[in-house]
Amino acid sequence: MPATRRGGFLDADAFSNRDHIHYALKTTGAAMFCYLLYQQLNWPGIHTCFITCYLVSLGTAAQTVEKLSLRLAGCLAGAVIGTAALVYVVPSLSSVGGLMLLVFAGSWISGWVAQGFARIAYAGFQIAFAFYLCVIQGAGPGFDLTIARDRVIGIMLGNLMVYLVFTRIWPVSIxxxxxxxxxxxxxxxxxxxxxxxxxxxxxxxxxxxxxxxxxxxxxxxxxxxxxxxxxxxxxxxxxxxxxxxxxxxxxxxxxxxxxxxxxxxxxxxxxxxxxxxxxxxxxxxxxxxxxxxxxxxxxxxxxxxxxxxxxxx
Missing domain, CATH: 1.20.58 (Methane Monooxygenase Hydroxylase; Chain G, domain 1)
Incomplete structure (x- = not known):
């Protein structure tokens, strides 16, 4: 009876296929550049640029550009909703229950987008992500607009770095x-x-x-x-x-x-x-x-x- 091939954590050609190696180097390089940038600028508020590099990096340039476009659009929409909530809604909240209701409303909007047309579903998750980063600043209502600004700037910076790297260095077409x-x-x-x-x-x-x-x-x-x-x-x-x-x-x-x-x-x-x-x-x-x-x-x-x-x- 022939021996069955057993699966593993890595692909069989993980270390021999150049595409895998290039992908790892590009993604890690973009993320480390963002890390060193916000460390040198002493601007930890834009740390979301680091994780953004890993979230939007995919195997081909087409997939990567599509995902970062949806992430950017969702981020901007979520930031607008979150900032509006901080300015007009959060000042009137006085308990954690009110904050929970606000988070529920933002989650409902993002969930509605995520369960809609498949081509834009990912943007719904990014709306929720940006909204949470803006509104949830602790155990109670927060009012710091600087946090929302910095986190959105970090997402935009991470998208820009991934776009430049994946379309300029070892680009892989679909x-x-x-x-x-x-x-x-x-x-x-x-x-x-x-x-x-x-x-x-x-x-x-x-x-x-x-x-x-x-x-x-x-x-x-x-x-x-x-x-x-x-x-x-x-x-x-x-x-x-x-x-x-x-x-x-x-x-x-x-x-x-x-x-x-x-x-x-x-x-x-x-x-x-x-x-x-x-x-x-x-x-x-x-x-x-x-x-x-x-x-x-x-x-x-x-x-x-x-x-x-x-x-x-």
């Missing part, structure tokens, strides 16, 4: 990940066309749908990268066309309909989950998916080898 994902998507549709077992077809269809969603999100993120790092707009548009083509054609560029699998899986996923792990309803829904996946494979074969009647017409 374009390579998109290309690799498109290749895996092609392989999934090829394997779907060759699969004979229903479980295999369902597995390949599910993997293809997940890849399509990931690629679509990465193509949106690619627009966050500056021109010096990211792909040109024409490149993004070309990959979007390729993605649309893969949704409607097989990998041999024949007019098949893998959209049948997409529609079947999307339309019945929720119903399958509601039907429970066992039972006739779940079996019937899985049978429907298998039927449509089989039809898509048959369409592929028909398109690749047209009948003489079709050829004559």
């Amino acid at each position: 374009a390579a990940r998109i290309e690799a994902a498109l290749g895996r998507l092609v392989e999934q549709w090829q394997q779907l066309a060759r699969a004979r077992r229903p479980d295999d077809r369902r597995g390949h269809a599910t993997a293809a749908l997940a890849l399509q969603g990931d690629i679509a999100q990465d193509l949106i993120l690619a627009r966050y990268e500056p021109a010096s790092v990211g792909p040109a707009p024409e490149w993004v548009e070309d990959r979007q066309r390729r993605l649309r083509t893969l949704r409607a054609h097989d990998t041999a560029q024949q007019p098949v309909r893998p959209a049948h699998a997409t529609e079947a899986t999307n339309a019945t996923t929720v119903a399958i989950d509601a039907a429970g792990p066992d039972g006739p309803a779940r079996d019937a829904l899985l049978a429907l998916i298998d039927k449509r996946l089989t039809a898509s494979v048959a369409d592929a074969a028909q398109a690749a080898h047209p009948s003489p009647i079709h050829a004559q017409t």
Whole structure:
């Protein structure tokens, strides 16, 4: 029996892959610069720049710029709400209960944003973070506007440092990940066309749908990268066309309909989950998916080898 590979805290190529090493050096370098800066300036109030570097640093420039943009927008919104609360609400508070109600109101606003559209959900957490930093200054109501100012300046400084480092030093574009994902998507549709077992077809269809969603999100993120790092707009548009083509054609560029699998899986996923792990309803829904996946494979074969009647017409 072959030995199973055991997971670990670090990736297998953590010390051999240059991307991992560069990422660690960039993130640590930006954070240490911020640390030394506020130590030399004797300005500990902007210490939030240090932790900001670790919060917004991600694997590619596109992801990093998107996250720091959301963090900056959320920080500014939370700072405005927190400062307004310090000026107009906190002076009228006389107990910790009033402070708790104020914190609840700010948490409700940030939670509403965080549970909204997925593209801006992270900004909701940053609204809460900045609001808490401004309003919660101790066990009771606080009135020091300097604390709110310094902490917001620290967040903005950390965002600026990460942006400069990740777009100037060893920048990593998301374009390579998109290309690799498109290749895996092609392989999934090829394997779907060759699969004979229903479980295999369902597995390949599910993997293809997940890849399509990931690629679509990465193509949106690619627009966050500056021109010096990211792909040109024409490149993004070309990959979007390729993605649309893969949704409607097989990998041999024949007019098949893998959209049948997409529609079947999307339309019945929720119903399958509601039907429970066992039972006739779940079996019937899985049978429907298998039927449509089989039809898509048959369409592929028909398109690749047209009948003489079709050829004559």
